[in-house]
Amino acid sequence: xxxxxxxxxxxxxxxxxxxxxxxxxxxxxxxxxxxxxxxxxxxxxxxxxxxxxxxxxxxxxxxxxxxxxxxxxxxxxxxxxxxxxxxxxxxxxxxxxxxxxxxxxxxxxxxxxxxxxxxxxxxxxxxxxxxxxxxxxxxxxxxxxxxxxxxxxxxxxxxxxxxxxxxxxxxxxxxxxxxxxxxxxxxxxxxxxxxxxxxxxxxxxxxxxxxxxxxxxxxxxxxxxxxxxxxxxxxxxxxxxxxxxxxxxxxxxxxxxxxxxxxxxxxxxxxxxxxxxxxxxxxxxxxxxxxxxxxxxxxxxxxxxxxxxxxxxxxxxxxxxxxxxxxxxxxxxxxxxxxxxxxxxxxxxxxxxxxxxxxxxxxxxxxxxxxxxxxxxxxxxxxxxxxxxxxxxxxxxxxxxxxxxxxxxxxxxxxxxxxxxxxxxxxxxxxxxxxxxxxxxxxxxxxxxxxxxxxxxxxxxxxxxxxxxxxxxxxxxxxxxxxxxxxxxxxxxxxxxxxxxxxxxxxxxxx
Numbered sequence: 001x002x003x004x005x006x007x008x009x010x011x012x013x014x015x016x017x018x019x020x021x022x023x024x025x026x027x028x029x030x031x032x033x034x035x036x037x038x039x040x041x042x043x044x045x046x047x048x049x050x051x052x053x054x055x056x057x058x059x060x061x062x063x064x065x066x067x068x069x070x071x072x073x074x075x076x077x078x079x080x081x082x083x084x085x086x087x088x089x090x091x092x093x094x095x096x097x098x099x100x101x102x103x104x105x106x107x108x109x110x111x112x113x114x115x116x117x118x119x120x121x122x123x124x125x126x127x128x129x130x131x132x133x134x135x136x137x138x139x140x141x142x143x144x145x146x147x148x149x150x151x152x153x154x155x156x157x158x159x160x161x162x163x164x165x166x167x168x169x170x171x172x173x174x175x176x177x178x179x180x181x182x183x184x185x186x187x188x189x190x191x192x193x194x195x196x197x198x199x200x201x202x203x204x205x206x207x208x209x210x211x212x213x214x215x216x217x218x219x220x221x222x223x224x225x226x227x228x229x230x231x232x233x234x235x236x237x238x239x240x241x242x243x244x245x246x247x248x249x250x251x252x253x254x255x256x257x258x259x260x261x262x263x264x265x266x267x268x269x270x271x272x273x274x275x276x277x278x279x280x281x282x283x284x285x286x287x288x289x290x291x292x293x294x295x296x297x298x299x300x301x302x303x304x305x306x307x308x309x310x311x312x313x314x315x316x317x318x319x320x321x322x323x324x325x326x327x328x329x330x331x332x333x334x335x336x337x338x339x340x341x342x343x344x345x346x347x348x349x350x351x352x353x354x355x356x357x358x359x360x361x362x363x364x365x366x367x368x369x370x371x372x373x374x375x376x377x378x379x380x381x382x383x384x385x386x387x388x389x390x391x392x393x394x395x396x397x398x399x400x401x402x403x404x405x406x407x408x409x410x411x412x413x414x415x416x417x418x419x420x421x422x423x424x425x426x427x428x429x430x431x432x433x434x435x436x437x438x439x440x441x442x443x444x445x446x447x448x449x450x451x452x453x454x455x456x457x458x459x460x461x462x463x464x465x466x467x468x469x470x471x472x473x474x475x476x477x478x479x480x481x482x483x484x485x486x487x488x489x490x491x492x493x494x495x496x497x498x499x500x501x502x503x504x505x506x507x508x509x510x511x
Contacts, residue, residue, distance in 0.1 A: 002237070002238045002239055004238045004253075005238040005239060005240060005241050005251075005253055006241045008253070008255060009241050009243070012058055015056050018052075018056075019052075019053065019056060019057075022049050022052050022053055023049075023053065025045070025049055026046055026049035026050060026053070029042050029045055029046040029049065030046055040281070043280070043281045043283070044281050046280070047277050047280035047281050048277070050280060051273065051276065051277055051280075054292075054295070055273075057299075059296060059299045059300040059301075060300065061118050061120065061142070061300055061302070062118070062120045062296055062297055062300055063120065064080065064092075064094075064120055064123050064126065065123070066078050066080075066094060066123065066126060066127055066130070069096065069127070069130040069131055070131055071096060071099050071101055071102075071130075071131050072101060072131075076096040076097055076098065076099045077096070077097040077098075078094050078095065078096060078097070078130065079094070079095045079097055080092050080093070080094060080095075081093045081094075081095055082139075083136065084164075084165060084168055084169075086161060086164075087141070087146055087150035087151070087153075088140065088141050088143070088146060088150070088153045088157070088161075088305075089114075089138055089139060089140045089141055089161060090138075090139050090141070091109070091136050091137070091138055091139070091165060091169075092119075092136065092137055092139050093134070093135070093136045094126060094130060094135045094136070094137075096130070102134060103134075105132060105133050105134050106132075106133050106134065106172070106174055106202075106406050106407070106410045107133070107134045107136070107169060107172060107173050107174065108129055108133040108134065108135050108136065108173075108174050108175075108176060108406070109136045109137070109138070109165060109166075109169060109173055109174070109175050109176070109201075110122060110125060110126060110129075110135065110136065110137040110138070110176045110178065111137075111138050111162065111175060111176065111177045111178065111181040111185055112137055112138050112139070112140065112178060112181070113178055113179040113180040113181055114140045114158070114180060114181065114304060114308070115179065115180045115257070115304070116254050116257030116258065116261070116301045116302065116304065117297075117298070117300070117301060117302070118139075118140075118300055118301075118302055119137055119138060119139045119140065120297060120300075121297055121298075122137065122178060122389060122390070123297070124389070124390040124391070124394070124395075125176075125178065125389045125390060125394075128394065128395050128399045129399070129402075129403075132403055133174075133406070136169065138161075138165070138181075140302070141302075142246075142254075142302035142303055143240075143246055143249060143251045143302070143303040143304055143305045144240045144244045144245070144246045144249065144251060144302075144303045145244065145245050145246055146245065146246045146249070147245050147246060148246065148247075148248060148249055152305060152307050153305045153307065153308050154305070154307040154308045154311045155184060155308055155311040155312055155315060156311075156329055156330055157308070158181075158184045158308065159184045159187050159188045159191065159329050160330075162175075162181075162184055162185055162188035163188045163191065163192060163197075163199075166188065166189075166192060166197075166199040166200070166201055167197070167199040170198075170199040170200070170201055171198055171199050171200060171201070171202070172202060172410070173199075173201045173202065174201060174202055174203045174204070174205070174406050174409070174410075175189075175201045175203070175204040175205070176204070176205040176207065176402070177204065177205070177206050177207065177209060178207045178208065178209075178388075178389045179207065179208050179209055179210075179354065179355065179385070179389075180209070180210065180312070181209070182206040182207070182208075182209020182210065182211055182360060182363070183209065183210065183211060183312075183315075183316050183322055185204055185206070186204065186206065186209075186211065186322070186336070186363060187322065187327060187329055187334045189201065189204055189339060189342050190334050190335055190336050190338055190339055191329055191332065191334060192342075193338040193339050193340060193341065193342065194332075194335055194338040200341055200342055201342055202342065202343065202406075202409045202410060203342060203343040203344070203345065203374075203405065203406060203409040204342055204343075204344055204345075205344075205345040205346075205347065205402055205405065205406075206344065206345070206346050206347070206360050206363050207347045207348075207360070207388050207389050208347065208348060208349060208352055208354065208355045208360060208385055208388040208389070209346075209355060209359070209360045209363070210316055210317070210355050210359050210360075211322065211323065211359055211360055211362040211363045211366070212320060212322070212323040212358075212359055212362035212366075213316065213317055213320060213355075213356075213359055214320055214323070215356060215357075215358035215359050215361075215362060216356025216357050216358045216359060217356060218352075218353050218354060218355070218356045219264060219353065220264075220317075220353075220354055221317060221356070224313055224317035224318055225317065225318060228318065229310065229313060229314045229318055232309075232310065232313050233310060236252050236256060236309070237250050237251070237252060237306045237309070237310070238250070238251060238252075238253050238256075239251075240303070246303075249305070249306075250305070250306035250307075251303040251304060251305060251306055251309075252303065252304045252305075252306060252309040253303050254301030254302045254303050254304075255301065257301055257304075258299065258301045264353065265353075272291065272295075275287070275291070276288060276291040279291070315327060322334065322336070322366075323362055323366060336366045336367050337367070337368065337369050338369075339367045339369065339370050340369050340370055340371075342370075342374075343370075343374035343375070343376075343405070343408075343409045344363055344364060344367060344370065344374065344375055344376070345375075345376040345377070345378070345401075345402065345405045346360040346361050346363050346364055346376070346377045346378070347360065347377075347378050347380065347388060347398060347401075347402070348360050348361065348377075348378070348379050348380070348388065349379075349380050349383040349384055349385060349387055349388040350379060350380060350381045350382060350383060351382065351383060351384040351387075352383075352384055352385045352388065353384060353385060354385040355385065357379065361377055364377060374409070376401075376405050378398065378401050380393060380394075380397060380398055
């Protein structure tokens with residue numbers, strides 16, 4: 001049995017007393033009553049204590065911390081809700097409380113990478129799309145926290161999870177895959193298309209994904225090809241020690257993944273920590289806080305199941321099965337030629353040192369049966385891998401393009417048909433004979449004030465042909481559309497014959 005994970009845990013326990021002493025010293029130095037803390041020596045000692053604590057800490061999973069957003073220029077509170085769950089992952093929806101526009105906006109499922117970091121690494125991605133979309137994100141579970149009784153999880157299971165999500169939240173769904181999940185998302189869509197499943201998403205946006213790592217291979221790609229599958233199996237898989245829910249499970253530990261990431265740009269990380277120390281000594285709190293925010297997220301890592309990690313290494317980075325048309329899912333071929341309906345947008349970074357330029361673009365070249373107007377490509381200048389899905393250029397230049405792409409693929413429902421005028425015509429538009437006369441407390445219309453709106457037609461003709469023998473009630477004034485019949489019979493107490501002639505003369509006066 002491999003003991004690397006056990007030794008890592010043991011080192012954390014051995015450092016516990018030193019961490020306690022370090023925290024006590026820092027509290028004393030940071031106490032405003034302690035005059036030593038206000039001297040350059042005291043500030044240097046306090047900064048050294050914080051750097052030791054941060055270097056030896058085991059970082060827990062952070063929260064998203066998104067409590068509000070702006071929609072249409074108005075602020076709305078944001079609440080998280082778990083809407084789909086499985087042993088190795090769940091989907092979190094970000095609800096805008098009391099937002100009337102929410103249900104009319106497109107549904108966007110962000111598939112976070114299962115590559116060592118938590119989904120909270122995409123906090124900025126979620127925040128950027130909250131004003132314009134119903135945002136959901138996959139939240140993968142640390143493999144060390146999943147008991148062995150829950151079973152295994154490999155690349156086929158990953159594809160199954162994506163297919164199930166599309167069925168659960170589709171068919172009016174847009175999918176955005178960041179980095180590693182570009183391959184399983186594309187495979188899931190290809191299988192849905194081949195099966196003619198109604199849950200096919202409207203679009204998928206692939207950002208910095210290793211669709212074909214033979215194009216512009218990076219150091220990560222070359223290492224995988226040079227070492228081979230057996231080397232990774234011998235050196236990267238370890239057993240979770242006792243004390244965790246997933247004890248005795250084979251995993252690729254997060255601390256190894258983090259070591260590999262930091263080794264790629266070691267000089268940058270050393271410089272960042274040196275600057276952090278100097279900022280603490282000089283009292284530059286804003287710069288120090290930015291460092292804390294970034295590294296609290298970057299240094300929080302999770303374990304991956306051994307079977308998923310090895311299958312991904314072999315399928316994606318060593319044998320390139322997807323671009324070669326050799327990838328299988330549950331024994332069925334993943335045929336990219338079957339993609340005909342789901343629109344695809346590929347986004348890459350000019351300085352990406354994880355997924356080289358052209359690797360994500362391959363998705364458009366491998367789907368010749370998809371119409372050209374359903375394919376979009378964007379190469380973002382002056383950004384690396386992280387800048388493809390976060391940062392100022394992402395918000396200012398990439399997000400608007402993705403919004404326009406999604407809007408172009410969103411099906412807008414047709415307006416409801418309007419009823420014919422005849423079926424909904426109001427009673428006043430019908431002849432007077434259709435409504436029996438009845439007393440009313442107030443006049444319907446004043447005979448003199450509405451005269452200018454009357455049509456230029458001789459009034460006597462209408463009552464002769466359609467007026468009933470029954471005369472209107474004496475307290476209801478005759479309307480322009482139905483003048484009172486000319487009759488000599490007048491109820492007792494009604495107007496005189498002379499007054500009736502004067503009224504008719506007023507009604508027949510030309511306009």
